[in-house]
Amino acid sequence: MIDYTQKIREIAARLLKEGTVDMVIGFRKGTVPMMNEPCFIRKPEEADRLVWDSHCGINLANYLYDRKEKIGVVAKGCDSRNIVTHIVENKIKREQVHVIGVPCTGMADKRRIGALSEKDGEIREVSEKEGRITVKGDSFTKTFEKKEVLQDNCTTCLHRNPVIHDEMIAEPVEEQTGIDPFEDVKRIEALSPEEKRAYFQGLVADCIRCYACRNACPLCYCPTCFVDESRPQWVGKSIDPTDTMTFHFLRAYHCAGRCTDCGACERACPVGIRVRQFTKKLNKDCVELFDWEAGLTLDERPPLDTYRPQDPNDFIK
């Protein structure tokens, strides 16, 4: 991972020096441990601010659109799929981005690590070596296998390597096989309507309607979001359970056929709601009904903006 950092810095400095791009978007160390933040580099000498480790979970595709300059962007597998989605949705032109592909072995879940060392006190420092993550606090040091503290979406990720790239910083990593990404969705599908309702109501009970999930999501780029609209007001703004539920399932619907399961929403949620449970069902439907996973190709239109005679329509009476 350390050599990833070095490689990213070298590439960013070179691209800026050669004038290939006007700006490189990557990560820099956050002010608190395990919270790396997006970083915009415009001069070659600033490239040393860039870092790479297992805490780069934010989806950088979210910072690409509505810009004029040529952008170099550091992209994991999921980020690259969101860049593809942006290109397909005409939010950015392929020529405008220079994708610096990063083969990814998953990102660490700060919440999981936090929970595992909750009793020990606050984490002040984090380091990483050979697949192990070590956290340090005032009076403790703990080491975790990275595999055991991955973000939930990373454990079931099938596209760890960038799907498009202009250059790669390392050899592709081996993709995970033999895992069922939709195991949890199937478990919910087996429940009765009553149990499903209870499950989802419980899931969003803590929601404070801060819309961090929406803001973190690269798909949510509407100039005015439906939740902010007041004429007409599509959804109630209170934390009434019905309003909250309406917000969550509508948000998910807006991501149908577009979501890459990058986990940015879940990572951003301040109260730890597993918001991907909503989008995942739609992802599963897309795979089953349209044989579609978002952001894998530039050559095919997404299922929701094409008509095919064989589209399933049994639900229409």
Next chain:
Amino acid sequence: MTHIGIEPGRLQFSWISSAEATKFVDVVKDVTDAIRALGPNTHFVKTLPKVA
């Protein structure tokens, strides 16, 4: 919608042309019968506080 707990049958879709008056009537009858059988919807209903 059924995934988050709406009873199957409460949400229905139909494609009716403006020329298909009889189909429209049939669908309306079928849907109302089906929904009556399910009873009133008690979920996803927002109760507003009573204001004097």
